[in-house]
Amino acid sequence: MSTNKLEDAKKAAAYRAVDENINFDEHRVIGIGSGSTVVYVAERLGQYLKDEKYHDRVAQFVCIPTGFQSKKLILDNGLQLSTVEQHPIIDIAFDGADEVDKNMQLIKGGGGCLFQEKLVSTSAKTFIIVADHTKKSPEYLGTMWKKGVPIEVVPSAYVRVCNDLENKLSATKTILRECIGGKAGPVVTDNNHFIVDAHFGDLSNPEELHTKIKLLVGVVETGLFIDNASKVYFGKADGTVEVMKK
Numbered sequence: 453m454s455t456n457k458l459e460d461a462k463k464a465a466a467y468r469a470v471d472e473n474i475n476f477d478e479h480r481v482i483g484i485g486s487g488s489t490v491v492y493v494a495e496r497l498g499q500y501l502k503d504e505k506y507h508d509r510v511a512q513f514v515c516i517p518t519g520f521q522s523k524k525l526i527l528d529n530g531l532q533l534s535t536v537e538q539h540p541i542i543d544i545a546f547d548g549a550d551e552v553d554k555n556m557q558l559i560k561g562g563g564g565c566l567f568q569e570k571l572v573s574t575s576a577k578t579f580i581i582v583a584d585h586t587k588k589s590p591e592y593l594g595t596m597w598k599k600g601v602p603i604e605v606v607p608s609a610y611v612r613v614c615n616d617l618e619n620k621l622s623a624t625k626t627i628l629r630e631c632i633g634g635k636a637g638p639v640v641t642d643n644n645h646f647i648v649d650a651h652f653g654d655l656s657n658p659e660e661l662h663t664k665i666k667l668l669v670g671v672v673e674t675g676l677f678i679d680n681a682s683k684v685y686f687g688k689a690d691g692t693v694e695v696m697k698k
């Protein structure tokens with residue numbers, strides 16, 4: 453698919469997700485995730501802010517970011533920025549995903565905002581995923597996303613975590629995520645942790661794997677988002693959007 457078509461698909465998913473799920477009278481605290489698709493969520497909210505019919509209500513929204521990129525997105529679109537400390541209960545959150553299976557379990561963290569994304573999404577009463585259709589798994593997680601399960605770890609524990617993932621949980625490969633260009637060395641998250649990408653092949657039981665990984669000393673959070681998403685909007689190349697819900 454051409455880059456333009458892919459962007460159109462992301463935009464279609466994000467616009468429709470906002471249009472169908474924001475309740476301008478009831479919602480006030482909005483989570484804004486990370487990645488290239490959620491850019492269009494912030495853009496859409498910015499458009500509503502400029503529309504005189506919605507302006508007063510959207511100006512009252514406070515937006516909770518999942519990292520530096522989304523903080524900037526919120527500000528660039530003229531929206532009010534706040535924190536999850538000030539608003540531990542979020543009305544609705546939007547975010548992207550790296551892969552979505554048929555049960556709406558997710559792999560996230562491909563963009564390195566893992567822990568903060570999980571904090572925001574699990575603090576939200578409703579969590580909406582926006583994605584292009586390449587993120588839809590035909591069956592198991594690990595089919596479309598081949599870069600492994602992202603795991604946020606305490607820096608000093610990364611060797612121990614990699615060893616445990618391989619020896620205790622049978623990961624076939626673990627990779628400390630490195631920066632590409634700009635800086636030599638590992639990716640450092642917004643919460644000053646490292647990311648390990650762990651390969652397990654197809655994930656037939658992501659919930660069990662998530663629980664096992666979480667128990668390893670040094671693991672902050674896993675990129676397996678279990679029973680978290682309320683709905684998924686998949687944008688397609690032809691501009692249509694498929695909605696998945698339970």
Ligand SMILES: O=C(CO)[C@H](O)[C@H](O)COP(=O)(O)O
Nearest residue numbers: 487488489548561563564565
């Ligand atoms: O989990 C994420 C960042 O850690 C992103 O939401 C995920 O990588 C999807 O990004 P994109 O919308 O660019 O495909």
